[in-house]
Amino acid sequence: MRNIYFILFIIFGLNALGVGQTQKRGEISGVVKSVDGNQLLPGVNVVLKQTVVGTITNQSGEFTISRLTPGEYTVVFTLVGYKKSEVTVDLTEGELKSIEVILQSAPVQTEPVIVTASRREQSLQEAPASVSLIHSEELSARNANTIDRVLQYVPGVNITRGQVNVRGSTGYSYGVGTRVLLLLDGMPFLSGDTEEIIWESIPTIAIDRIEVVKGAGSALYGSSALGGVINVITKPVMEEPETYIKAYGGTYSTPAYSTWEWSDNARTLSGLSASRLQKFGDLSVGVGVSRTLDDGFKRNDYWKRWNGWSRVGYTISPYQSISVSFNFMDQRRGNFLYWKDLDYALEPKDDQLGQGVHSVRWNLTAGYNHFLSNELYYTVRASWYRSDWNDNVPSNNYPEGSSSISDNILLETQMNYQMSDYHYLTGGLLGSFNRVDAMKIFGIHKARGGAAYIQDEIKWFSSLSTTVGVRLDLQKMEDAATINRLNPKLGIVYTPFTALTFRASAGSGFRAPSVAETFTNTDAGGLTILPNPNLKPERSWSYEIGGTYIPLQEIEINVSGFVNDFQDLIEPTFGLDGNVHFQNITSAQISGVEGSIGFFLFDRGWNSRISYTYIYPEDLTKHDVLKYRPRKLFYISTEIAPEPFRLGIDYRYLSRVERIDQEFVYLGIVPDGDQRVPISVVDLHASLNWQFAGLPLITRMNINNLFQYYYVDMIGNMGPIRNYVFTLESKF
DSSP: OHHHHHHHHHHHHHHTTTTTOOOOOEEEEEEEEETTSSOBOTTOEEEETTSSOEEEOOTTSEEEEEEEOSEEEEEEEEOTTBOOEEEEEEEOTTOEEEEEEEEOBOOTTTSOEESSSSSSOEEGGGOSSOEEEEEHHHHHHTTOSSTHHHHTTSTTEEEETTEEEETTSOOOOTTSOOSEEEEETTEEOOOTTTOOOOGGGSOGGGEEEEEEEESOOHHHHOTTOSSEEEEEEEOOOOSSOEEEEEEEEEEEOOOSSGGGOOOSSOOEEEEEEEEEEEEETTEEEEEEEEEEEEOOSSTTOOEEEEEEEEEEEEEEETTEEEEEEEEEEEEEEEOOOSEEETTEEEEEOGGGTTOEEEEEEEEEEEEEEEESSSSEEEEEEEEEEEEEEEEOOOOSSOTTOOEEEEEEEEEEEEEEEEEETTEEEEEEEEEEEEEEEETTTTEEEEEEEEEEEEEEEEEEETTEEEEEEEEEEEEEETTSOOEEEEEEEEEEEEEEETTEEEEEEEEEEEEOOOHHHHHOOBOGGGOOEEOOTTOOOEEEEEEEEEEEEEEETTEEEEEEEEEEEEEEEEEEEEOTTSOEEEEEEEEEEEEEEEEEEEEEETTTTEEEEEEEEEEEEEETTTTEEOTTOOSEEEEEEEEEOOTTEEEEEEEEEEOOOOOOOTHHHHTTSSTTTTOOOOEEEEEEEEEEEGGGGTOOOEEEEEEESTTOOOOEEETTEEOOOOEEEEEEEEEO
16 A cells, blocks of 8 residues: 555656746636526536646636636636536637636527536536436535435436335345445445445535436446445635535424324434635635434434545646545434334334444545547546444344444546547546455455456447446455456437437446455344355346427426346355345346426526436246345426525425335334335425525525324335424535
8 A cells, every 4th residue: 555655746846847946826816697698607617628627616606716827718607507618729829818708598408518428528418328417506405415415316226225226126125235326526435344324424414416326337437336336526716715514403203193202302403514616826725514314203213413525636737646535423312223112103112222333433545647649538536435333232142242343445446538529438446445344244355356447438429429438346255256247338319419419338247245345243123134155146227218309498308118138146144044135136137118398497596307207126036026126216306586586396205105014023122123105295385585685595494294294214114204493505
């Protein structure tokens, strides 16, 4: 590891030579307006093409990019709802150039730029797979303190007690493994022991946007991307300093049934967050901290959490930059496994009372970006994710509880080569090291891996483009067989005319077993779970065909059909000995259709999106439906925004889960565990922007589960009951 740090230091140092040149730096500034010239446009992304330099327009539509060396620059302007614009500027030594840019209105969803589908910047229409976008404003509007709160309204996505399910790919795996890969700024963000997604580890105040790619993504991202990829992209630091402060408080409603009332005290939730983003010449700094508390509506289901994050970046030149970021979480929470019975649905069994988990998790990431020319660009990135948790859940061998410390270290280099205006080549190498020290539950294990990938994108003519790619992964875990897997992909995008785009894709995926699935040995929670070092990796093939049609500027229609074939799915099963083993038992096929329609009316003062997903999740081994997968998802999100007010309503319907682990019921582990109903929940959010009064303040009100609908989120676990939250938010 010391050698790696030394090599990176030498690379950065050599590339930084010449920084001290005495040339006078120039500046490009200006203002961005709408096509009618009456509206100044804030929030426009302003980027110098083929460089690492960029900014964003302020509330007056103004921008400034300073400290530029002489030369020719192409300035790119993008804003959701407007067509992209490019302006070429010749800058002489020490020149201060001012420009005025006019943006034309465009359909809301045609112009956003994404980076996850092809590991490079491209418009949403160019992506060969289904992609959904979530912007930071949606997290604020819903007062989401973890990102799974907003993911549950993405078409085809549902969340089951913290586990994400994209088009039926996951079901529920009891907190070990995931078939949807989470990325943080493009780097995998899974714990080293259980390889699960820890949503609370990502502070929401640091998020700029979230990209959700559906379908197998292993050809670019490797293990765990069988069902899709979620990429969380953090906020950049812009020219103008920004301070953000948020405080909220709320309370849960009283349950309708007297036997569900387990406390005489009001159950409350609250939080306080603050962040600061600022540039000091070529140095950019971002820092933030959050404190969140939740008493929980269920007994022993509380949590208390600290989050911190920081980011430091340095622009070596317009073509080179380095950055270092750090995330931190310290959390104490109760351990509610399942209810006492339906009559006491908000209380756990008596032996669970007082049980809790303390976890400390942090992530350190460093990156270097370099444009070697207008056509060639490469990055070097490294990350270190540490997970450290302990609980007091007793087992026969360890009555004091269990603990685990894991490290997941990654080093990656990627190169993007634009061979022509119609030909892009992307390739990269990745190395990984994983260490787990959990003698009381998983044992002590180490794993190493490596990968190489390449992707070729060709635009044959203006309406047709193809994408071909392949990735080779090698992984070796001590005391387990070596895994090697080759995953190809093919994508086609056809645009016969501007308003209509067709897409088709096929790709394979795989997921290596986690340490937890392979080596868990415990008897906590009424279950005995035994290790299985002979687990094989899961494999899949994913196929999709779909299209986007924009008949009017105010309407967008998306449809898709998909088939996913899975082999060797890993599931926890009850053996003849009554114990639980993780085994490769299932071959499955999940097929379905998905459609959505968006309305953006009255100059986008009224936005609505309706989506419907139907899947048929078939267990080919047992000739039955797969467990924990609702067949039907129906979501409606609508918002009206007569300034300075905003009012939004979200509705989600999930059909009743048809199949669960019935052994929990038969063996009496979870009394009334077979009780479940469809999910039908309405959330309401409203806000008032006090900018009209000269105050940098937004007040928000959220009512979640407006009609107090009772449902089971997971076997023996009620979904959240109605809660009211009031928020104060300021940005200046």
